[in-house]
């Protein structure tokens with residue numbers, strides 16, 4: 001299988017700054033500010049239905065695509081992913097994650113996303129257990145585990161949700177799955193190591209990056225913390 005992260009070495013972590021915490025009047029500029037240090041750019045799509053918040057949609061993703069060299073990591077927090085997810089792949093998203101709570105046939109949608117040339121991501125919100133979905137993971141490139149309740153940035157990291165990361169990582173390792181496990185919500189200098197030790201190898205950070213005085217340095221620091229923590233939980237080879 002090809003490396004789902006593309007430019008990222010399979011044994012390295014993925015840092016994905018979330019534009020949710022950026023200045024929405026300067027998205028291209030903010031993206032370019034972390035280009036040299038980040039691996040993906042996380043784009044939170046919310047629709048006022050699946051979550052009680054509204055952010056950005058397809059027109060913004062289409063505009064962002066040529067504005068940055070970073071692969072776009074679209075996190076769809078929308079009520080009808082089967083209607084929209086492939087459009088995000090066609091708009092140039094590298095990874096498209098949709099929520100299992102909003103989709104009655106996740107495997108079919110994963111196949112559609114891969115056929116459209118994107119990586120397929122399954123997202124799991126705070127109150128959803130991971131166990132029922134373990135058998136589906138062989139159809140996915142990424143598993144996004146929320147470490148907050150989906151909907152808003154700037155929330156406090158919920159450490160007990162790392163049990164889901166541990167469970168998913170054990171499953172992926174024992175089944176030799178090529179799966180990135182991405183954590184999203186409250187990832188910062190004081191939380192990223194615990195997530196990496198639990199088995200996450202892709203990290204979304206909004207407030208900790210775009211809320212920092214120097215977003216690029218914040219990404220570099222997060223990467224150091226994640227790599228330092230990797231010793232106790234080697235990441236899966238996805239090449």
Ligand SMILES: O=C(CO)[C@H](O)[C@H](O)COP(=O)(O)O
Nearest residue numbers: 150151153154185186206207
């Ligand atoms: O999906 C999300 C919210 O639903 C965001 O990606 C997440 O909140 C990132 O922001 P922060 O790092 O500030 O928590």
Ligand SMILES: [Co+2]
Nearest residue numbers: 044075184204
């Ligand atoms: Co997100």
